[in-house]
Amino acid sequence: MYKPYRRPTRIVVLGATSSIAMAFSRLLIAPNAQLSDTHFFLVARNPVKLESVARDLLTRGAASVVIEAVDLDDTAAHPALLQAATNSLGQIDLALIAHGVLGDQTEAQANYAATAEILTTNLLSPISLITWLANYFEAQNDGTLAVISSVAGDRGRKSNYVYGASKGALNIFLDGVRNRIDRAGVQVLTIRPGFVATPMTAHIPQGPLFATPQKVAQGILKAMQRRKDVAYVPGFWALIMAVIRNIPEGIFKNLDL
Amino acid sequence: MSEPRKRKKSTSPAFQSWGRYPQLPATLLPLYWIPQSPLNDLAAGPKLPVGMGRSYGDVCLLENGTLLHTVHMDRLIHFDPATGLLTCESGVTLADILNFAVPRGWFLPVTPGTKYVTVGGAIANDIHGKNHHTAGTFGRHVPRFELLRSDGNRIVCSPTANSDWYAATIGGMGLTGLITWAEVQLRPIVSRKIDYHGTKFVGIEEFVALSQSSETSEYTVSWIDCVSQGKNFARGIFMRGDHAATPSRLRQSSDPKLTLPIDLPGFMLNKYTVEAFNALYYYKQFTREKRALIDYEPFFYPLDGVLHWNRLYGRDGLLQFQCVLPFEDGQHGILRILKAITSSGLASFLAVIKTFGEIKSPGMMSFPAPGITLALDFPIRREVSFDLLERLAYITVEHGGKMYPAKDARMSALQFQAFYPQWQEFARYLDPALSSSFWQRVSAPTANGLLGNIHV
Numbered sequence: 001m002y003k004p005y006r007r008p009t010r011i012v013v014l015g016a017t018s019s020i021a022m023a024f025s026r027l028l029i030a031p032n033a034q035l036s037d038t039h040f041f042l043v044a045r046n047p048v049k050l051e052s053v054a055r056d057l058l059t060r061g062a063a064s065v066v067i068e069a070v071d072l073d074d075t076a077a078h079p080a081l082l083q084a085a086t087n088s089l090g091q092i093d094l095a096l097i098a099h100g101v102l103g104d105q106t107e108a109q110a111n112y113a114a115t116a117e118i119l120t121t122n123l124l125s126p127i128s129l130i131t132w133l134a135n136y137f138e139a140q141n142d143g144t145l146a147v148i149s150s151v152a153g154d155r156g157r158k159s160n161y162v163y164g165a166s167k168g169a170l171n172i173f174l175d176g177v178r179n180r181i182d183r184a185g186v187q188v189l190t191i192r193p194g195f196v197a198t199p200m201t202a203h204i205p206q207g208p209l210f211a212t213p214q215k216v217a218q219g220i221l222k223a224m225q226r227r228k229d230v231a232y233v234p235g236f237w238a239l240i241m242a243v244i245r246n247i248p249e250g251i252f253k254n255l256d257l
Numbered sequence: 258m259s260e261p262r263k264r265k266k267s268t269s270p271a272f273q274s275w276g277r278y279p280q281l282p283a284t285l286l287p288l289y290w291i292p293q294s295p296l297n298d299l300a301a302g303p304k305l306p307v308g309m310g311r312s313y314g315d316v317c318l319l320e321n322g323t324l325l326h327t328v329h330m331d332r333l334i335h336f337d338p339a340t341g342l343l344t345c346e347s348g349v350t351l352a353d354i355l356n357f358a359v360p361r362g363w364f365l366p367v368t369p370g371t372k373y374v375t376v377g378g379a380i381a382n383d384i385h386g387k388n389h390h391t392a393g394t395f396g397r398h399v400p401r402f403e404l405l406r407s408d409g410n411r412i413v414c415s416p417t418a419n420s421d422w423y424a425a426t427i428g429g430m431g432l433t434g435l436i437t438w439a440e441v442q443l444r445p446i447v448s449r450k451i452d453y454h455g456t457k458f459v460g461i462e463e464f465v466a467l468s469q470s471s472e473t474s475e476y477t478v479s480w481i482d483c484v485s486q487g488k489n490f491a492r493g494i495f496m497r498g499d500h501a502a503t504p505s506r507l508r509q510s511s512d513p514k515l516t517l518p519i520d521l522p523g524f525m526l527n528k529y530t531v532e533a534f535n536a537l538y539y540y541k542q543f544t545r546e547k548r549a550l551i552d553y554e555p556f557f558y559p560l561d562g563v564l565h566w567n568r569l570y571g572r573d574g575l576l577q578f579q580c581v582l583p584f585e586d587g588q589h590g591i592l593r594i595l596k597a598i599t600s601s602g603l604a605s606f607l608a609v610i611k612t613f614g615e616i617k618s619p620g621m622m623s624f625p626a627p628g629i630t631l632a633l634d635f636p637i638r639r640e641v642s643f644d645l646l647e648r649l650a651y652i653t654v655e656h657g658g659k660m661y662p663a664k665d666a667r668m669s670a671l672q673f674q675a676f677y678p679q680w681q682e683f684a685r686y687l688d689p690a691l692s693s694s695f696w697q698r699v700s701a702p703t704a705n706g707l708l709g710n711i712h713v
Contacts, residue, residue, distance in 0.1 A: 019289070019329070031509060032360070049290055052346075056332035060357060199289050 001185050005225045008093035008144060009037050009063075012085045014072060014129060015099025016042035017049040019198035020148060022056070023217035024096065029061045040065045041085040043072065044099070072099050073120050075128035082132050091140065094224075095133050097126050097147045100166075102200045108162040115162050122166035127173055134177050137186040144224060146189040147174055151232065153192065154241045157257040171230075178229060190230045191220055194237040272324050275567055276313035277574030278637055278666055281320040281694055289329045291346060291437045295409030296690060299325065303692045304407070306431045308375030309350060312382060313577040313634075314666030315694040316430050322692065325435060327377050333357065334438060341443035342400070347377030347436040354441065360507050363443035364500070364553075366398035370609075372558050377436040382663040383428035383623040387476035387498070387557070390614030394625050396427035397616070402439035407690030411437075416619065425686035428620030430662060432696055433686045449508070450501035451476070451556040455547040457539070459492045461588045461595075465629070467495040468612040475499045476556075477612075482535040483598050483605045483633065491595055493610070494542055498556055510554055513564050531604035569606075570636050576666060578649055579624075579632040581613055582658035587629040590656035594631060594649055601645040605633040621683050624661045632664065643667060662695055673699035 011028060013021050029038045040062055044050045047069035054065040066088045070077060086092055103118035126147060137143035152160055153167030171190055178188035195201060195210045211234050219233030232238040247255070271285040286300055296304060300323040307317045307324045318324075330348035341363045343354065351365055352372040358364060369384045378384075383396045392398070401415040404426055412434070414423035426433045454474070458464050464479055471477050474497035481493035560566050567575065582590040591610070598605060609632045613625045635642050646667045653660055659676035660668050674680055684700065 022332075048293065052290065052332050052334075055334050059333035059336050199287075202287055 001183055002227060003142075003185055003187075005227065006093075010039050010089040010091055010093045012041045012043070012082070012089070012092050012095040014043045014095070014097045015148075016040075016067075017044040017046060017053055018098045018100075018148075019213035020193065020196060020216050020220075021096060021098035022053055023213040024098075024220055025053070025057055026060060027217050027221050028094075029057065036061050036063045038062045039089050041088050042067045043070060043081065043085075045069065045071050072125045072129070075125055078125075078128045079132055082129070082136070086136070092133075092136065092143060094144045094146065095129075095137075097129055097145075099125070100148065100150075100200075101163075103163050105160055105162055118162050119166050122163065123169050126170055130173065130177060134181055134186075134188075138181045138184045141185045144187040144189060145177075146187075146191060146220065146224065148191045148193065149174070151192045151194050151237050151241050155244055155252075159257065182229075187224070187227055189220075189223055189228060191223065192230065192232045192237065192241075193219075194232070194234065194240070272307065272310060272318070272326070274313055274315060274317050274666075275311045276577055276634075276666060277567060277570075277572070278576060279315055279318065279694070280574075281315070281318045283319055283321060284323045285326050286323050287326045287329055288348075288435075291330060292405060292435070296325070296405060296407040296435055296688075297409075299323075304690055305693050306377065306381075306435045306691070308348060308378035309373050311371055311374045311378070312663040313575070314662075314664065315698070316382070316662050316665075316696075317378075318694045319692060320694050320697075327375060327435075330437070336361075341445060343441045343443055344438060345376060345441070346438050347375060347380075347402075349376050350374060351376070351379065354443075356509050358443050359446070359449060360509055362445055362447065362507055364446045366442055366444050367392050367395040368557055370558065371561050373561065376439050376441060377431075380427055380436055380439060381429060381431040383618055383620040383625070384663070385613070385625045387478040387611065389616070389625055390472060390477065390612060391475050391616075393614070393616035394427075394618045394620070394623055396619045396623065398442045399427070400440045400442060402426070403437045404434040405437050406434045407688050422686065424619060424621045425683055426620075428618065428623035429683070429686065430622070430693060430696065432688065432691050432693065434688045434691070446500050446507070447504040448501040449553050450503075450505060450550045451498040451553050452501050453547075453549045453551045453556060454497045455542055456495045456497075457492070457542060457545045458495050459489070461491055461591050464491075464493065464495060464610060465588060465612070471495070471497050472614075479610045480538060481595075481608045481610045481631075482539060483595055483608045484532045484535050486599055491592070492539060494539065501550060513562055527604070531606050534606065570634075573637045576635045576637055576642055576646060577632065577664035578635070578646055579630060579661040579664040580649070580653040580658050581624065581626055581628045581630040581661075582653065582656045583626070583628040584612075586656060587658075590652055590658065591629055591631055593652050597645065597648050597652065598633070601641060601648075603635050603638065603641060603645055605635055608633045621679060621686075622662075622677060624659065624663070626659065628658065632661075662699075665695070668699060669703075670699050670701040671703040674703060 013025055015021055040057055050067045050069050054067045057065050100122045108115040133145050137145060149170050150167040152164040153171045156164050174188055174190045193216050196216050197206055197210050197212055216233045223231030270280050270282050272283060303322040305319040305324055306327055308327050310317050327348035330346040332346045334344040336343050351368060351374055367386045369386055379395045380399055383394045385394045404412045404414055412419050412422050458467055476498040479493050479495045611630050613627055613630055615627050618625050650668055650672050654675055
């Protein structure tokens with residue numbers, strides 16, 4: 001359902017200390033220094049980092065920032081956490097889910113426990129949050145649910161398929177949720193970044209395909225404003241992934257990707 | 258003497274300085290958060306904190322070491338809208354500060370010719386700007402900062418607490434520890450505009466006279482033509498500016514749209530193109546006097562409009578030279594430098610001249626001192642460029658001046674130790690785990706006597 005964009009002012013950020021989430025949160029603060037109307041509820045694991053992100057947003061003009069240091073792998077705690085966020089903000093206009101791990105593919109191949117850990121953090125934890133938030137937004141008949149997935153979810157590759165599977169399953173889950181609650185006036189936005197220069201990728205040599213978290217954050221904001229469903233950020237990844245998805249499996253299975 | 262062109266198929270190092278000479282291999286370690294552990298736990302071996310890499314030579318390089326990259330430590334910590342005191346992490350850039358502060362009616366206390374430098378780098382090089390004669394260096398506007406040492410010791414430094422560490426770290430080239438956060442005292446503005454007044458001059462004497470009569474202007478700087486000879490020798494434009502007093506809308510600057518995507522072939526910048534550029538620049542202002550109300554961006558950051566403008570110089574990079582000569586006999590020294598340039602056949606694309614005022618720098622190793630400062634850049638043409646720099650360094654020594662480490666890739670240990678006789682006192686504050694290629698070069702033991710191979 002099409003709705004014109006309204007600047008969200010009551011925002012929940014899950015994984016608030018991730019580079020993309022930090023850059024995006026800054027963009028949501030009113031550019032007009034005299035107007036201070038943005039309220040944040042930030043969740044992440046490390047209380048020291050969380051505190052410094054909160055101070056940054058407050059200094060940059062956020063009206064209020066509440067922080068909650070929890071491990072989002074603990075799905076049982078999610079309903080109480082999100083209820084606390086709702087109580088704190090009054091209502092939620094936008095929820096961004098930004099936490100995730102890259103994991104170690106080699107280790108995951110050898111050891112199911114490592115695979116399960118990746119799937120817990122990247123898939124089950126977001127699904128638990130999305131379940132609660134989807135019901136909340138549906139009842140409210142308004143809101144934006146933005147989830148950071150990855151281009152890696154578009155096709156399984158030998159170098160990265162455990163991470164890719166977690167993101168691919170997340171994409172399908174989000175497609176279904178959108179199909180259910182878009183008609184209630186809720187935007188469900190799947191964000192598929194390519195390579196982003198963040199702590200997650202700091203060990204990989206950076207090539208020209210790498211984008212800054214700031215650039216990705218701008219892409220997310222633009223996708224929200226245009227009320228997109230799926231956004232590749234930066235945009236050129238849509239083209240790259242269209243090619244990757246359309247390589248016949250008979251050829252693809254012999255490629256080193 | 259190493260040759261810059263002796264390069265195989267280029268594999269660019271992980272981090273380059275703005276002059277892109279020298280190019281030295283190193284490991285880049287991004288710091289995303291203020292480290293909670295000793296620096297020695299982050300990486301083994303010699304280390305150096307670095308920011309945006311806008312210093313020109315090798316003060317921000319460490320061959321085969323680990324560069325602690327601070328640009329992701331970019332969070333603001335506190336701002337007092339009543340006093341304009343901003344506290345931030347050291348990787349915050351001056352561009353970030355402007356985006357934040359200008360809409361709130363505040364401006365940087367001191368700014369160099371680019372806004373793409375970090376606060377940590379601004380302190381470590383104790384940078385100066387067009388308002389040196391009225392405001393002094395950047396360090397004078399930093400009331401407090403924290404220094405993290407490799408052993409984990411955290412020292413909060415100010416002019417009154419740990420004042421020796423404060424003095425050693427301002428202008429300390431990142432060698433005394435990692436600056437984690439700092440306070441910056443901003444100054445109020447009511448408009449983005451600058452009241453500009455440009456005056457054409459010919460000759461150093463006229464420049465000095467204009468400087469003396471313009472001391473009440475907050476900002477002064479001059480562009481000087483280093484190519485033309487005869488009656489046009491040392492012609493230039495003397496530029497003054499003050500923040501406009503009439504209030505106007507304090508919007509945020511937009512991001513630069515232009516970027517130089519590729520390296521131009523090195524020969525693009527030659528004597529003739531530079532001469533043409535200089536003539537154009539001079540005649541851009543038709544009349545002797547020009548007054549205008551202009552935005553602060555083109556006034557302070559004319560080159561920031563084009564990202565990666567250093568690619569103009571091609572892949573071999575460029576050499577910078579900046580000296581300050583005491584007023585006494587300084588005019589003569591500047592003339593000797595200009596003549597040395599013209600006789601070398603090399604051309605400086607952009608030459609900037611300014612008088613530094615009497616305000617004392619807080620840093621033990623700060624570069625600015627009362628006198629005339631001249632900044633030049635040259636393409637690298639093998640030995641010709643190095644010989645010229647050697648000659649300019651020699652003239653600087655003879656006139657009792659000094660050269661600016663942040664703009665240097667070539668000065669010898671003997672020259673450095675003559676420019677900064679307090680260097681051994683400073684060395685007591687070095688962090689044992691930190692070093693730079695610059696420091697390794699200039700702190701080397703020196704033979705007595707000769708100040709390099711001079712043929713003047």
